[in-house]
Amino acid sequence: MARILHRSIGQPLPHAASAQGVYITDTEGRRYLDGSGGAAVTSVGHGHPEVLAAMRAQIDNLCYAHTGFFTTDAAEELAEQLVKLAPDGLDYVYLVSGGSEAVEAALKMARQYFVETGRPERRHIIARRQSYHGNTLGALATGGNAMRRQQFQPLLPQTHHVSPCYAYRDKGSDESPEAYAARLADELEAKILELGPESVMAFVAEPVVGATLGAVASEADYFKRVRKICDQHGVLLILDEVMCGMGRTGTMFACEQDGITPDILTVAKGLGGGYQPIGAVLLSSAIFDSFANGSGLFQHGHTYLGHPVAAAAANKVVEIIARPETLANVNAMGARLQSGLEAALGASPYVGDIRGRGLFRGIELVADREQKTPFDPARKIHAKIKRQAMARGLISYPMGGTIDGVYGDHVLLAPPYTIQADEIDFLIERITQAIDAAI
Numbered sequence: 378m379a380r381i382l383h384r385s386i387g388q389p390l391p392h393a394a395s396a397q398g399v400y401i402t403d404t405e406g407r408r409y410l411d412g413s414g415g416a417a418v419t420s421v422g423h424g425h426p427e428v429l430a431a432m433r434a435q436i437d438n439l440c441y442a443h444t445g446f447f448t449t450d451a452a453e454e455l456a457e458q459l460v461k462l463a464p465d466g467l468d469y470v471y472l473v474s475g476g477s478e479a480v481e482a483a484l485k486m487a488r489q490y491f492v493e494t495g496r497p498e499r500r501h502i503i504a505r506r507q508s509y510h511g512n513t514l515g516a517l518a519t520g521g522n523a524m525r526r527q528q529f530q531p532l533l534p535q536t537h538h539v540s541p542c543y544a545y546r547d548k549g550s551d552e553s554p555e556a557y558a559a560r561l562a563d564e565l566e567a568k569i570l571e572l573g574p575e576s577v578m579a580f581v582a583e584p585v586v587g588a589t590l591g592a593v594a595s596e597a598d599y600f601k602r603v604r605k606i607c608d609q610h611g612v613l614l615i616l617d618e619v620m621c622g623m624g625r626t627g628t629m630f631a632c633e634q635d636g637i638t639p640d641i642l643t644v645a646k647g648l649g650g651g652y653q654p655i656g657a658v659l660l661s662s663a664i665f666d667s668f669a670n671g672s673g674l675f676q677h678g679h680t681y682l683g684h685p686v687a688a689a690a691a692n693k694v695v696e697i698i699a700r701p702e703t704l705a706n707v708n709a710m711g712a713r714l715q716s717g718l719e720a721a722l723g724a725s726p727y728v729g730d731i732r733g734r735g736l737f738r739g740i741e742l743v744a745d746r747e748q749k750t751p752f753d754p755a756r757k758i759h760a761k762i763k764r765q766a767m768a769r770g771l772i773s774y775p776m777g778g779t780i781d782g783v784y785g786d787h788v789l790l791a792p793p794y795t796i797q798a799d800e801i802d803f804l805i806e807r808i809t810q811a812i813d814a815a816i
């Protein structure tokens with residue numbers, strides 16, 4: 378009998394035995410194309426020889442040294458590399474072990490910044506209803522996904538939520554993308570004014586929403602407007618690129634495509650690429666200086682932060698992503714994935730929207746395409762698609778959930794950046810079959 382508490386109890390899982398490139402093989406010898414990189418984690422593919430060599434070299438020398446006593450070359454080099462690649466204005470890096478930890482650290486950084494600079498009344502966090510920022514209590518409270526939060530609500534700190542930028546459902550048919558973006562920005566400003574600008578600490582958003590709804594990017598100049606409003610009211614802008622960052626959308630950081638730089642930026646999944654658990658928080662000099670010139674201490678920490686083997690793996694992963702051919706492939710294969718999905722599924726009465734950037738694509742499923750009516754949650758369409766796809770040798774990331782009272786099923790596709798054209802075509806064929814079989 379299995380002694381592990383799995384995420385879903387009573388659903389037997391295949392045992393993964395080995396992985397190479399875009400494929401995972403189980404102990405029965407079945408091969409699966411990793412069409413979602415797990416949960417958008419696998420970035421440079423499985424078993425990459427350069428990453429394995431970097432990890433081996435680190436393991437041979439040093440596996441762990443507590444960051445209260447030492448720093449390491451691996452951690453210092455990773456920070457250096459991330460700052461070089463990041464948009465101007467993000468000058469320092471804090472290394473953690475995953476996405477939720479990165480978001481928790483980002484929230485505490487924002488809070489401590491205001492405490493250190495004599496504005497302790499700034500405490501409110503505003504985020505968006507269509508969002509997921511992690512499962513630890515602060516991150517869970519920040520995320521807007523009511524379904525994920527429901528039973529833990531009594532444990533969560535208070536947060537405030539505004540509308541997501543979700544044109545497929547919310548943009549008026551006669552509203553331009555610019556007018557829609559302006560309406561949402563006005564809503565954010567109204568919320569800041571309602572709470573009292575001097576009490577608001579940060580606005581948190583994913584540039585391209587991942588887990589909650591499947592690769593939803595913003596419209597027009599939405600983030601430029603958001604940046605301006607945050608600046609006007611002295612509110613810090615935290616962008617959560619745990620899922621959409623590190624090359625996933627075709628640029629190293631997703632916010633590059635929105636033309637803005639946040640005060641704090643979180644990354645994780647693609648950073649470690651599945652080789653090691655790691656996350657990072659990038660922050661501005663203003664925030665760093667407030668700690669350096671104030672208490673001299675960021676009052677937060679985990680035992681494994683800056684882990685040298687994780688840093689060594691991430692260093693190599695980032696180096697590979699930064700090679701021009703990697704992002705060129707993300708963009709070329711991303712375009713092939715989008716057009717192939719549109720050709721295969723665009724006319725389906727059950728497909729409402731196909732969207733995304735780079736190798737980060739989402740398919741929204743609907744019972745009625747005209748009315749955009751979601752499927753009855755009891756049908757658990759997303760769970761069926763996942764099973765049907767696996768039976769056809771494809772890992773995909775379908776999800777269902779309630780957003781603003783409306784249930785929706787969607788499929789997230791996020792294959793490794795090394796995927797090739799014939800593998801994209803296989804992915805499209807198998808996800809199309811899986812959706813047909815599930816509905």
Ligand code: PLP
Binds near residue numbers: 480583588645
């Ligand atoms: N933030 C975003 C945008 C995410 O998508 C996720 C995970 O899906 C997290 C944070 C939490 O990351 P982790 O699962 O590594 O704790």
